[in-house]
Amino acid sequence: MSEKDIFIDYLARVEGETAIKINIKGNKPQELKLNIFEPPRFFEGFLVGRKYYEVPDIVSRICGICPVSHMTTALRAIEKAMGINPSQQTRILRRLMALSQMVSSHLIHLYMLAMPDYHGYSGAQEMLPEFAEELSRLMRMKKVMNDLTAAIGGRASHPVSAVVNGFTDLPSSQELERRQRDLEKIETDAVKTVRMVSEFSIPDFCRKTEYVALKAANRYAMIEGNIVSSAGLEIPEQDYDKYFEEQEVSYSMAKRARVKDRNSLMVGALARLNLKFDQLPPSVKKLAKEVGFKLPDYNPFHNNLAQSLEIFYGIQECRQILENLKLSLENNNYRVRAGEGAAFSEAPRGLLYHRYTINARGVIEKANIVTPTVHNFANIEEDLHHLVIQNSDLPTAKIALLCEMLVRAYDPCFSCSVH
Amino acid sequence: MSKPKIGIFGMTGCAGEQIVILNCEDELMDILKLLDIRSFHTAMSKNDEKCSLDIAFVEGALVHPEEEISLKEIRKRSRLLIALGTCAVWGGVAAMKNEVSRQRLKDIVYGSPGRIFKSIPAQPLHSLVKVDFSISGCPIEKEQFLQAVASLVHGDIPVLPKYAVCTECKINENTCLLLEKSELCLGPITIAGCNARCANCGIPCSGCRGPVEEANIASEVEILEERGFTLRDIYNQLRTFAGPAEAIQTHLAKR
Ligand code: SF4
Ligand code: SF4
Numbered sequence: 019m020s021e022k023d024i025f026i027d028y029l030a031r032v033e034g035e036t037a038i039k040i041n042i043k044g045n046k047p048q049e050l051k052l053n054i055f056e057p058p059r060f061f062e063g064f065l066v067g068r069k070y071y072e073v074p075d076i077v078s079r080i081c082g083i084c085p086v087s088h089m090t091t092a093l094r095a096i097e098k099a100m101g102i103n104p105s106q107q108t109r110i111l112r113r114l115m116a117l118s119q120m121v122s123s124h125l126i127h128l129y130m131l132a133m134p135d136y137h138g139y140s141g142a143q144e145m146l147p148e149f150a151e152e153l154s155r156l157m158r159m160k161k162v163m164n165d166l167t168a169a170i171g172g173r174a175s176h177p178v179s180a181v182v183n184g185f186t187d188l189p190s191s192q193e194l195e196r197r198q199r200d201l202e203k204i205e206t207d208a209v210k211t212v213r214m215v216s217e218f219s220i221p222d223f224c225r226k227t228e229y230v231a232l233k234a235a236n237r238y239a240m241i242e243g244n245i246v247s248s249a250g251l252e253i254p255e256q257d258y259d260k261y262f263e264e265q266e267v268s269y270s271m272a273k274r275a276r277v278k279d280r281n282s283l284m285v286g287a288l289a290r291l292n293l294k295f296d297q298l299p300p301s302v303k304k305l306a307k308e309v310g311f312k313l314p315d316y317n318p319f320h321n322n323l324a325q326s327l328e329i330f331y332g333i334q335e336c337r338q339i340l341e342n343l344k345l346s347l348e349n350n351n352y353r354v355r356a357g358e359g360a361a362f363s364e365a366p367r368g369l370l371y372h373r374y375t376i377n378a379r380g381v382i383e384k385a386n387i388v389t390p391t392v393h394n395f396a397n398i399e400e401d402l403h404h405l406v407i408q409n410s411d412l413p414t415a416k417i418a419l420l421c422e423m424l425v426r427a428y429d430p431c432f433s434c435s436v437h
Numbered sequence: 438m439s440k441p442k443i444g445i446f447g448m449t450g451c452a453g454e455q456i457v458i459l460n461c462e463d464e465l466m467d468i469l470k471l472l473d474i475r476s477f478h479t480a481m482s483k484n485d486e487k488c489s490l491d492i493a494f495v496e497g498a499l500v501h502p503e504e505e506i507s508l509k510e511i512r513k514r515s516r517l518l519i520a521l522g523t524c525a526v527w528g529g530v531a532a533m534k535n536e537v538s539r540q541r542l543k544d545i546v547y548g549s550p551g552r553i554f555k556s557i558p559a560q561p562l563h564s565l566v567k568v569d570f571s572i573s574g575c576p577i578e579k580e581q582f583l584q585a586v587a588s589l590v591h592g593d594i595p596v597l598p599k600y601a602v603c604t605e606c607k608i609n610e611n612t613c614l615l616l617e618k619s620e621l622c623l624g625p626i627t628i629a630g631c632n633a634r635c636a637n638c639g640i641p642c643s644g645c646r647g648p649v650e651e652a653n654i655a656s657e658v659e660i661l662e663e664r665g666f667t668l669r670d671i672y673n674q675l676r677t678f679a680g681p682a683e684a685i686q687t688h689l690a691k692r
Contacts, residue, residue, distance in 0.1 A: 030482040033452050057449050057501040057556060059531040063542035068673060075643055076677065079530045082453030082576060126459060130480055141481025143469045153466060161462035172638040174460060175453055175576050176645075179638040187638035266547060271554070422482075433451055 019044040022410075024418045029425060031131040031141065033083060034432025038421055040402070045410035052399050052425070054272040056436045065385040070096050070354070070376050071182060077372070077387070078176045081434045083126070085176045086119040086167065087365035088372070088387075090241055095372040096182055098256070099359030102352045107345060108184045109242070111170050114339055115177065116240040116363060118166040121332040122174075123366035124287070124325040125163070127429045128215055129156040132322050135423050136218040152214065155207050159329075162200040166336060169193050184350035191345070198340040201333055208330040209305065215326040216309035221420060224316045225404050227282060227397055229289035232364050238290075238297045238331065241363040246293060248314070251277065255362045258371055264388060267395070272435035274395040275388050282396035285368025286428065287324035288315060302331045318401050319427045354380040365390050367429050391435035394428050441491040441590055444476035446511055448497030448504045449531060449559070450524040453576035455479050455496060461579050471590060490515040492589055498524040498531045498559040505565055512566040517589065520561070520568045521582070523575040527647040527679035530575070531559035535680050561681055570594060573628060575645035575678055581630055598629040601649045602642050606633035614641045619664040621674055626652035626684075647679040654688040668692070 024040040035056040041049040061080055065073060077092045078085035090112050097104060129152065130142050139145045146153060164174040169189045171177025179187045189197075230251070234243035245261075246252045253261055264273045276282060292314050295303070306327050311320070360373040368390035375384040405424055409417050445455060459465065459480070476484040493515035499505055512518055523529045534542065535558035543556070562568050570589075572581050581597060588595040602624040606613070614636060615622040622641035624633065628649040635642050648654070654675070661671045675685050 028478065030478050030484065031480060033479060057504075058543075058546060059449060059500065059559070060534070060542040060546050061530075063537070063545040064530070064534050066545065069670065072643075072673070072677070076530060076533075079451050079453070079575060082451040082456040085451075085453075126456075130459065134482070140483040141477065143474050143481065146466070146469055150466070157462040157465060160460065164460055164462070172640075173634060175456055178635045178640050181640070186640050433449075 022414045022417070024414060024421060026418060026422060029422060031134065032426055032430055032432065033081075034430075034435070036425075036430070036432050038402070038425065040406060040421065042406055042410055042417075045407055047403055047406045050399060050403055050406070051269050052395065052402070054270040054395075054432050054435060056271055056432045058271055058436050061437045062385045062387060065374075065382045068382050070100075070374070070380045070382060073374070073382060074180065074182075080387070080437045081431060082175055083123050083431060084119060084365045084367070084370075084434065086115045086171065087363050087370050089177060089180055090116060091361050091363045091370050091372040092374075093180060093182055094241065094361035094363070095359040095374050096376065097359065098361055099357035099374055099376045100352065100355045101357065102183050104183050105348055107348060110339060110343065111185060112180070113240055114336055115167055115170050115180070117332045117336050118163045118170075120240070120364075120366045121329050121336075122160050122163040122167070124329050125156055125160050125211075128211065128322060128325055128329075129153065131429070132426055133218070135419075135426065155210065159204045159207050159211070162197075162204050165200065166197045169197055181350070183352045184348055188345045188347065194340055194343060194345075198337060201337040201340070205333060208333050212305055212309055212323075212326040212330050215323050216311075218322065220317065220319045220322070221423065222317075223319060223401075223405055223408065223424075225318070225401055226316045227284050227400070228277065228280065229292045230277075230283045230285050230369060230393070231290045231293045232362050232369065233294055238294055238335070239364065243362075245362065245369070247277070247283065248292060249280070256360045258360060258362070259373070262388075264392065270395075272395060272432065273392055275392045276396055282400045283393060284318065284397045285390050285393045286321055287328050288318065288321040289368060290364065291315070291324045291327065298331055299334065301334065302327060305330060318397075318424060321427045321429065325429070354378075367391060367394075367431055367434075369393055387437060389431070389434040389437065391428075391430045391432065394430065395435065398425055398428055398430070440471065440473040442488065443472045443474050444490045444493045444511065444515065445474065445479075446476065446493060446495045447479065448495060448508065448525065448562070449500045450497030450522060450529065452479060452496070454494075454522040457576045457579050457582060461583060464583055468586065488514070492517045492519060494519050494521050495562055496521040496525050498528050498561060499565060500531055500556060500559045502555050502557060508562060508566055517569045518562070518566065519585070519589070520563065520571040522577050523573050523645060523647055523678050524559075525562050526571040526573040528559045528561045528681040529678060532680040533673075533676050533678075535559060559681070564681070572597070573646045574630060578631055599650060600629050601625055601652075602627045602629050602631065602633050602636070602646070605629045605631070606636045609633055609637055611636045614639070615660065621661060621666055621670065623657070623674065626654055626657045643674060643677060645678050648682050648684045652684045654684055658688070
């Protein structure tokens with residue numbers, strides 16, 4: 019029987035450190051491992067013994083790409099633990115930050131990490147002569163989104179002004195107007211982005227799985243809602259531990275999360291579109307149809323296309339929110355109380371979970387964090403397995419490239435996954 | 438003149454510095470034309486792991502023995518090694534509980550006692566190799582990075598401020614959070630460069646850029662104790678971003 023070995027010792031163009039090891043005999047993978055070797059920093063261990071108000075500042079350092087998500091999720095978990103209900107204004111500002119960060123994150127992934135694969139380049143520097151126009155479009159869009167995140171949070175990465183029950187500082191109305199005008203300028207860029215991604219020659223691959231996302235009644239949920247899945251799950255966020263479990267993986271520093279007694283699951287842009295497409299505005303639906311996006315979509319490589327559609331949506335939604343936004347200074351007082359709180363958000367890469375137990379002095383007694391890549395881990399391996407079977411007669415180098423592209427399509431964040 | 442050969446490397450951190458580099462939207466295209474980037478794992482494949490480099494930018498702290506080996510190799514092949522970000526310069530958040538045994542942290546995070554893997558208390562790069570220049574910040578400020586690149590490309594060593602965040606904060610005429618509002622602000626002992634970003638928003642400085650030269654830690658601790666903070670809270674905050682820094686270690690050893 020023919021035998022092939024694939025070993026990618028340090029996967030490039032993803033965040034963090036991982037290796038892929040596959041041994042194929044005949045047409046079947048015998049051994050298949052996503053070895054996430056990024057060393058742990060032990061964040062959950064650090065948080066024990068710290069004051070609740072120090073948590074958001076600390077957890078935002080888990081990830082340089084989605085610090086807003088870690089910060090906001092932690093803030094909400096703490097507020098739930100202490101019985102605090104933040105104002106409508108605070109919730110809207112958090113949604114804006116989550117959206118602007120999502121768009122920036124998707125942009126980096128699509129243009130700098132994924133796109134080179136589809137044109138046979140190693141990265142942006144090599145692509146630059148041929149794709150100068152595309153890359154300047156990327157820069158233009160990313161700047162507008164980063165400026166928006168910074169206008170609200172005081173810094174584009176690792177925001178500073180978001181605190182328990184509110185913000186310590188608010189952008190001026192002139193500033194908000196400027197942000198709104200900038201957003202208008204990049205709407206056609208967003209359409210071009212969707213069209214560009216729809217022209218990638220996406221590998222033909224399909225595998226149905228359980229899609230999981232946060233869902234709310236009246237909007238495309240980013241930070242509040244129930245956990246729903248394509249296999250009929252629908253639970254409030256505090257029930258997560260009852261339905262999900264985290265498992266250790268002997269060859270990886272990251273754990274794997276799944277719904278108890280079920281197979282793997284997928285979170286992120288594609289899962290969100292599969293579950294919440296209905297809630298998108300007509301303009302996004304129309305563009306999706308034009309570029310041939312059909313529901314349900316079982317091709318994980320299409321996570322790229324889903325991200326591009328979310329870029330288009332995110333920009334529109336931010337603009338719409340800004341149009342009606344009037345901010346005023348609020349009283350953010352609250353009482354410190356003991357309690358336990360769990361919260362979710364849709365990070366750019368999918369469901370992110372934080373849970374804290376806080377004592378009466380406001381000290382953290384227990385912390386647990388489950389990241390999107392931990393939710394996707396088992397599914398990536400399952401997809402790799404089937405992708406290898408489907409392509410086992412290709413030369414080893416070709417299979418290896420397909421495997422790399424698949425892992426990248428998930429836009430994994432390995433620093434987050436280990437934390 | 439041929440383009441300088443550059444490597445951008447990550448030890449353990451959040452990739453925040455690499456993101457700040459990618460966030461230099463107005464300048465990145467020029468930077469890409471000006472430099473010959475040979476290694477940048479997060480952003481490109483086909484990295485050259487052997488060639489000699491003019492400048493290596495390294496982010497992240499050392500938390501694993503393998504990283505010590507790879508950092509030494511980077512040092513060997515680079516003319517200049519620049520530490521990027523507080524993790525690389527001071528140890529960063531990963532070092533905030535260096536006094537706690539790794540086994541205990543493993544037990545908290547992985548639950549199953551006896552899980553075996555290597556891990557060392559987080560250390561800054563200079564604990565192992567010579568660092569030619571440091572740009573701290575969690576994350577770094579993009580202007581400082583751009584200035585540094587401009588100087589380095591011209592063969593100069595960049596100049597960064599040597600005063601404390603407090604100085605910037607006073608120039609901005611903010612209300613002093615430490616003296617007037619009795620908040621736990623590390624501005625007096627933290628190196629400037631962020632234009633007092635947090636205090637501008639009414640948030641006390643948590644020391645994310647690490648200590649200023651000749652920081653008077655004892656006096657900072659005294660002021661905070663007078664305002665009712667416990668030593669535990671003060672030390673926790675001191676250790677959040679720059680635990681391994683000599684000034685902080687010396688102070689803690691005395692108490
Ligand atoms: S210094 Fe801060 S921004 Fe930089 S890698 Fe460390 S945690 Fe991330
Ligand atoms: S004010 Fe302090 S915590 Fe804030 S960015 Fe500056 S150095 Fe960092």
